[in-house]
Structures are given as structure tokens and as C-alpha cells.
Amino acid sequence: MKLIKTVLIIIISNFLLAAQPKWKKTEPNKKIDLELFHATQTANFPTTESLQKGNLMYEISHRFLPSIKDGYDELYGLDGPTRIRFALGYGITDHLMVTLGRSNNTDNLDLQLKQKVFQFYNKDFPFVISIVGGISWNTEVPPGINRSRGDGDNFQYYGQLIFNTMLFDKKLGIGLVPSYLQNSFIYAIEKQHTFTLGTYIQYYFNRMWSLWVEYNPVITGYRGRIRLDETGTSHNSLAIGVDIETGGHIFHLMVTNNARLNPSQYLVGADRSVSDDMWRLGFGILRYF
């Protein structure tokens, strides 16, 4: 009797099982890269973000030289003159991108590679590390300088380590960018170097608006002028701004004491001191496609 009951249970179970689909759900297995800051760069620093393979990024940035304090007569600096940078980035792989940029400050051509090297997946403290290596070629030969455009002294080299994290439900981004620049002043007889500790924080209010601060103190090394027509020393860089993000564009609007744009120039420091009330207006536009 017991055997019969067991057989009956097995048969009924089989019948019930047969009367429903046997398809089993499989868990999604695509691992998305950690995406922290919303762009591949802030106003002046790289982030750990990279372009997707085959994608492009275009940048145009302006820093107005007159101070805001010059008032309406200079339209708060917007009358110019202006330091300008154009750049084009390309995703070689999903984790490696190349960027070619040019600034009208000493006609500085800049070529850099950025590689994402480490991602730490954690709900509360995710972080990503990337590295940047770049070379700059100052193609302007000022009057009185007896060297060719292609002279080796016109080239500068730099490396940056980027640490990014995003806290509080992807609201507060923090970046640290220790940076090293070789040949900081291309007209120096003895080669100079500069080491800085770039720092930035960015708070995202929503998908469109965010507020940020960037600070780039020179820790050691050269902090002088970068052009022959400049005087005095360079200063720690400070910039405060907002980002407006909409449909593939990111707009940086800022005040800053540093009008230098390309990395080999920005890293030497700011051309004006914050204490001298030399805040200037600036903007940058990034377009991804």
C-alpha cells in the first residue's frame, strides 16, 4: 500500500510539472563599467571616465584674460583677449582613449593617452583609477629665441594618476590627480619639473545641474612663468563652477585664477593670484558622439 502511494505521488508530481513551462530565468551577466563622473574630464582635469571604443569627444574651452573686477568696460572679461583650447578625443578601446588638443598659449599642441586601470565595485565606496601620459609641443617660437620649432626644448612631458570616487548615491564625486610635469619652463637653461596634487569635488543636484570646485596646489618643483612676456611666479590654481549637462553636451561655466588650458601649462600653476582678486570667467563645452 505504501509503495502504491509513493508511485501515485510521483506520477501526480510529474503530471503537475509537465503542465507548466520549464524555462528558467538566467541572471543578467553583463557587467557594466563603473561610471562615476559624468564626463571624461572636468574643466581642467581628467576624470577616470573613458570613451567607448570608436566614440569621439570634442572640446572647446575659453579662459578670458581680463579680470571680472574690470567691470562693464571689459564686459567682465568677455571682451578678451582669450586663451582658447580645441581638442578631439577618440576611444581606442573601451578603456583607452587618445586626445589631441591645441591651445593658443604658445601654440601648445598636446597629445595624451588615458588608460583605465582599476575599478573597485562597492555600493558605498566605489572607485576607479586611471593613468594619463602626455606630450606637449610648443610650436610658437617667440622673437629673440634662437631655436627651431621642432627643437627638443619645446617639448614637455607629463603623467597623471587619477583617483575618482562617487559617494552618497552618486551625488558627490571626488577626484585626486597627482601630476608630474617635466620641462615646466621651456626656455629654462636647466630643465625644470613640477609636481602638483590636483583635487576636485563635484556635487550633482540632478541629471542636468552640478556644482564643482577644483584646486591644484604645486607641491614641489617649478612654479614660475611659462611665457617670456610673463613676470612673477605662478600660483595655486582654483576654479569654481557649474556644469550643465544636456543630451550629449556638457557645459562648464566657471570663475578661475588660471587662464592656462593645456595640461603642460595648467600644471605649472595659475597666472594670477586669487588674493589679487584676479578672478576670470571661463567656459568649456564637451560634445560626445
Add this chain to the structure above:
Amino acid sequence: MRLLKIILFLFLFISLTFADEWHVKKDSDNLVKFTSSTTVLDFDGTTSNIDGYIYWEGKKIFERKIELYFEVDLNTVETGIGKRDRDMREDVLETQKWQTTYFKGTIKNVKKNDSTNNYSVKVLGKMFIHGVEKELEIPGVIKIKNGIMNVQTKFSIYLKDFNIEAPSLLAFIKVAQEIKLDLNFNLEKTREKDN
């Protein structure tokens, strides 16, 4: 003796229970595509990452108790621009909360086309996107050839029906509410007449 009769009856009953079940053939060229429009341009997003099944009971195709379920991993949808994909995942679809979209339902009407193994169907069911489930009736064509069931369908959904705010594609240009969906995928039979 009575118990033996019941067992015999069950055996007989089960032997008459036919069921067909087809699963999505993941290694075939499946396509799930959406097309979104703005006033200046259209853009597509695609994935091949669809999974699910069609099931029915009975000897004839789509005879009775028809069930179908299909799901798509939204993290695999690509538009060709990484930044746009990220914005779509994080800001529009919020895939960190609702990574999968699904449709589950049944076939309401079946019409066999001539002498071929092609069927025009109307499917009734619920679609889940962005935390919202909405009932939809969707037309489609099912073709069976060489042991492969091909499903094709085109239909539209509207962002507001799923509590999705239309994003901006270019600066200050909003994406249209209507999203056109185009699916073309294959299934293979996993069982027939189980008992």
C-alpha cells in the same frame, strides 16, 4: 484495486497530455531594436539579449493554455554612443532599479497564412518597464521552418505610460514620447509531448 485503477487512469491521462515549449535561441541573430525620434533626427538602440519562451498544451499548434514570456536585459542595449547609453541606463530607464523589461501574456488570435507554416497572431499581455506594468495588445508574425520558430513584431510604446520622462537628445531638444519597437528573434523547441 480501486487505487490501481486510478493510477492506470492517470497514466492514460498523462499519456494524452501534449505540451510544446520553445525557448529563445540565444546563439541566433536575435534583434531587439527601439527607434526614438526628435524634431531633428532619429536614433536606434539595439540588443540581441532577449530570453524567454512560448508554451502551449495540446496536439495542435497554439491549441490551448498558451503562455509566452520574453525579457530583455536593458543594460545590454546600445545606441552607438557610450555617453548616450549611460544616460539612458542611469537617467531614463534607471536600470540600477529595474534592469529587465519583460512581456508576459498569451496569444489571443491565431491565423494561419495559406499552406505555409506562417501565423499572424495577436498577443495580449503585460509589459513591464521602469517599474510599471501595462497591458498591451501586440500584432506579430510567427514562422516555423526547419525546427526554428521565428517571431517578428513591430509596435510602439509611449514613455509617459511607464512614468519615464522624455530625455533631451541634443541640447534642449526633447525625445518624442513614442518609442517604436522592432523585434525579430528565434526560438527552438525544447520539448514536445513530455509524457
